[in-house]
Amino acid sequence: GAGVSQSPRYKVAKRGQDVALRCDPISGHVSLFWYQQALGQGPEFLTYFQNEAQLDKSGLPSDRFFAERPEGSVSTLKIQRTQQEDSAVYLCASSLVRGRGNEKLFFGSGTQLSVL
Amino acid sequence: AQSVAQPEDQVNVAEGNPLTVKCTYSVSGNPYLFWYVQYPNRGLQFLLKYITGDNLVKGSYGFEAEFNKSQTSFHLKKPSALVSDSALYFCAVGTGANNLFFGTGTRLTVIP
Numbered sequence: 610g611a612g613v614s615q616s617p618r619y620k621v622a623k624r625g626q627d628v629a630l631r632c633d634p635i636s637g638h639v640s641l642f643w644y645q646q647a648l649g650q651g652p653e654f655l656t657y658f659q660n661e662a663q664l665d666k667s668g669l670p671s672d673r674f675f676a677e678r679p680e681g682s683v684s685t686l687k688i689q690r691t692q693q694e695d696s697a698v699y700l701c702a703s704s705l706v707r708g709r710g711n712e713k714l715f716f717g718s719g720t721q722l723s724v725l
Numbered sequence: 726a727q728s729v730a731q732p733e734d735q736v737n738v739a740e741g742n743p744l745t746v747k748c749t750y751s752v753s754g755n756p757y758l759f760w761y762v763q764y765p766n767r768g769l770q771f772l773l774k775y776i777t778g779d780n781l782v783k784g785s786y787g788f789e790a791e792f793n794k795s796q797t798s799f800h801l802k803k804p805s806a807l808v809s810d811s812a813l814y815f816c817a818v819g820t821g822a823n824n825l826f827f828g829t830g831t832r833l834t835v836i837p
Contacts, residue, residue, distance in 0.1 A: 718768045
């Protein structure tokens with residue numbers, strides 16, 4: 610497809626489990642972003658990649674959160690030892706150019722994570 | 726610090742009437758301002774952005790927004806609402822760094 614693809618669409622985890630969320634950005638897009646959207650809230654920035662380089666991880670809420678984009682295309686967001694407060698929709702977005710805060714972002718449909 | 730406020734959680738408008746979804750922002754320096762729309766079970770879709778230049782920005786699906794620097798506002802407008810415009814609308818501000826700051830969203834319901 611031509612859009613940003615995220616999988617799985619839904620993920621249910623028991624507290625303490627590790628989870629991995631996948632993002633396939635639009636082919637050729639340089640920038641990739643992860644956002645967290647809690648229920649009833651707007652998306653909140655987690656981390657940013659320019660190609661394979663993770664240039665900004667200031668939004669990751671704890672060291673249990675880890676993201677990678679080893680070949681500059683597909684990205685994985687990993688959450689270790691999940692907690693109930695991690696329950697949210699995780700959104701991936703990509704853009705054609707390097708991140709400068711003024712470009713159009715293309716968002717995936719998100720992964721809804723529920724931690725029981 | 727950057728912030729975005731969408732003072733209305735919910736906006737209801739009759740089909741065919743004009744609609745306004747409000748947004749105010751706080752940022753140091755020149756802002757980059759955006760509107761995104763989220764339909765159920767869909768990702769956020771870009772509507773329009775203001776970077777510089779003309780204060781009135783036209784975007785997708787007949788939407789437009791007006792940048793007002795003195796009031797630090799960027800309200801989204803459409804002259805004639807459609808039922809299909811019913812969705813969740815997010816205002817966002819960028820500052821030249823990598824990330825965007827999003828508001829909490831406004832749910833627009835267009836009543837037939």
